[in-house]
Amino acid sequence: MTDSELRAGGKRERLVAAAVAAFYAHGVATTSLADIAQAAGIPVGNVYYYFKAKSDIVAAVIDAHVQQIRAQLAAIEAAHAAPRERLKALFTAMAGESDLIAQFGCPLGSLCQEISKHEEGESAPDASGLMRLPLDWCGQQFRAMGRDDAAELAAQAFAAYQGTALLSSALRDPGLLERESRRIAAWVDSL
Amino acid sequence: MTDSELRAGGKRERLVAAAVAAFYAHGVATTSLADIAQAAGIPVGNVYYYFKAKSDIVAAVIDAHVQQIRAQLAAIEAAHAAPRERLKALFTAMAGESDLIAQFGCPLGSLCQEISKHEEGESAPDASGLMRLPLDWCGQQFRAMGRDDAAELAAQAFAAYQGTALLSSALRDPGLLERESRRIAAWVDSL
DNA sequence: GTCTATAGCCAGATAGAC
DNA sequence: GTCTATCTGGCTATAGAC
Numbered sequence: 571m572t573d574s575e576l577r578a579g580g581k582r583e584r585l586v587a588a589a590v591a592a593f594y595a596h597g598v599a600t601t602s603l604a605d606i607a608q609a610a611g612i613p614v615g616n617v618y619y620y621f622k623a624k625s626d627i628v629a630a631v632i633d634a635h636v637q638q639i640r641a642q643l644a645a646i647e648a649a650h651a652a653p654r655e656r657l658k659a660l661f662t663a664m665a666g667e668s669d670l671i672a673q674f675g676c677p678l679g680s681l682c683q684e685i686s687k688h689e690e691g692e693s694a695p696d697a698s699g700l701m702r703l704p705l706d707w708c709g710q711q712f713r714a715m716g717r718d719d720a721a722e723l724a725a726q727a728f729a730a731y732q733g734t735a736l737l738s739s740a741l742r743d744p745g746l747l748e749r750e751s752r753r754i755a756a757w758v759d760s761l
Numbered sequence: 762m763t764d765s766e767l768r769a770g771g772k773r774e775r776l777v778a779a780a781v782a783a784f785y786a787h788g789v790a791t792t793s794l795a796d797i798a799q800a801a802g803i804p805v806g807n808v809y810y811y812f813k814a815k816s817d818i819v820a821a822v823i824d825a826h827v828q829q830i831r832a833q834l835a836a837i838e839a840a841h842a843a844p845r846e847r848l849k850a851l852f853t854a855m856a857g858e859s860d861l862i863a864q865f866g867c868p869l870g871s872l873c874q875e876i877s878k879h880e881e882g883e884s885a886p887d888a889s890g891l892m893r894l895p896l897d898w899c900g901q902q903f904r905a906m907g908r909d910d911a912a913e914l915a916a917q918a919f920a921a922y923q924g925t926a927l928l929s930s931a932l933r934d935p936g937l938l939e940r941e942s943r944r945i946a947a948w949v950d951s952l
Numbered sequence: 953g954t955c956t957a958t959a960g961c962c963a964g965a966t967a968g969a970c
Numbered sequence: 971g972t973c974t975a976t977c978t979g980g981c982t983a984t985a986g987a988c
Binding site for chain 3: 579581612613615619
């Protein structure tokens, strides 16, 4: 946290949190700065004291997700020593959010997809880390399990989750995600 | 095709085709009517002769995709009698578009995800059929193979494809989709 | 640092000539 | 049916008072 952030009394954090929620529920393109500012209880014009442009808010939102992912993965590593248990913990945790995911999809996957469609100018932030981070972590776990095809297994497991999240939100069916998450966990156990 | 469409000399079709391409490459929300009209070689104001509002264009785009899916599935059914071969044909065909998918994701999945985020008003069209149609078709094939868990297998296969499409576009890696499509085909063969 | 007011732009949508 | 001209509103972003 920088000095100016400390002086800002948490307003920047409130803006980012409001943007995270709004981007997730309504999408990046359809969310206006006014929406974000209102949700954070801050006048619209004041947003530009904290962010030079909307794309900077997008970058801050991506960064917030990255921090959250790192924290979640670190927590799983602290709670479970065995790579197999760590993998199961990750996919079980994701299934725990099935109601939300059935409404809006995976927070990471939907954000990643929307942003990857307009990576043209230099102002467009890169969201690929949102996929790469958990994917590489899964790969590490499979490698620790002694699998030579760790990267392939990681892609298979993570893609199964992402695809199911997409299906469950399209069909508005949380049960789909819960069943598939159990199947993935059982599959990890069987390896 | 209605009478007025016949009289229109294919302009409506050109608009829909341009919208399909633009929505896929840049997203629905960030594509303006001016973009679509220009790509179709039609003045902006004239768009409203064919569509009352932008949401009607979205509905027409969804419908165009539905027609395309039906045609593709019918072609596969005509070319292959065995359900196992039909499934393999579908996932092989998808892998054939890996370069495009690595750029913009699955045309169906990305459209579905974006639209499902703002299904509030009555003007918002429903895109869930884009997932339901191929999903149900896969289920029918698995059932024809004598599987009791046909619906679950269909979800598993289709989610694997959707998730891999998302990953391969996030990481800009067509090879990922090709490898996983081969794996899905081999898995279908093993059932 | 915080907020108000507003500029400037571009989108979606309409009116009406031809 | 086709097209031009234009209205209206909301959005991003800025200027400047406090």
